[in-house]
Amino acid sequence: MKAPYAIAVLAAASLATWMLWPESERAASVAASAVSQTLAAQQPAGGSEAQGNQWFSAVPQGEKKELKRVPLAPVDSSGSAWLSMAQAREHGDARTPPIVRDAEAQTVPDANQLADHKAYQKFEGSQHARLLASYASAAEAELPRLRADVERARAAGIPEQEIAKVAEKIRLIEQTRKEILKGNQQVRAGAGRQ
Known part of the structure; x- marks a missing residue:
């Protein structure tokens, strides 16, 4: 079933090429005759030697x-x-930075927690509290740097619209950090430890 389609496509391509070929040849011959007529009109009556020299005269001397x-x-x-x-692929590229692994090993539930639904929920809750505590401590460490960046941007003359975007992000990070600390006692204890 595929062979007839392939033959039909090949035949159509061949026909299109054959139909377009004389047109391109005719266009080329028309252009060549126009150029030769123009050159013949500009040609002095010197014969074939003058005809050969006309090309050299076109080149600036x-x-x-x-x-x-x-x-x-x-x-x-x-x-x-x-x-x-x-x-x-096998040994890596020397230009790439090294991969930094987490210093702290990820805790996994033990067999008893996996077997007991309530124990596993408690394990998940402690994991979530650890995640929130790490966000709160990272935000606390990063906010002074972000505020310093805003002050440097103001001193450098950055447009106020751009500075307002960063200031809004800082406000949202502070708000999220406060909500985390206010809403969860475990997070406050975890943030204090880190």
């Missing part, structure tokens, strides 16, 4: 500009590209 050679940047072609990519 002033001072000749020499082409300057520009050196190319050195390329390390000692190895092939696929080999370089394979080595980078």
Whole structure:
């Protein structure tokens, strides 16, 4: 079933090429005849020698500009590209920064917590409280830096609309931090420890 479609597509492409071919040839011949007529009108009555010289007269005879050679940047072609990519995939790229792993191992529920629904919910609650406590402590550490950035931006003459966007983000971070600390006793205890 696929072969007839392929043959039909090939035949249509061939027909279109055949139909367009004489048009492009005719257009080229019309352009060539127009150029030759223009040149013949400008040609002095000197014969074929004058006909050959007309091309040289079209080139300006002033001072000749020499082409300057520009050196190319050195390329390390000692190895092939696929080999370089394979080595980078296996051993990494020296230009990339190192991956930093969390210093603290992630706690996982034990078998008893997995077996008991209420114990697992308590485990999830403590995980969530730890997450909120880490947000609150990170916000507390980052807010002074953000405020200093806003002051530097004002001193640098940054438009007030741009500064207002950052100030609104700072306000939202402070508000979220206060809500976290107000709403959860465990978070307050966790934020105090960190």
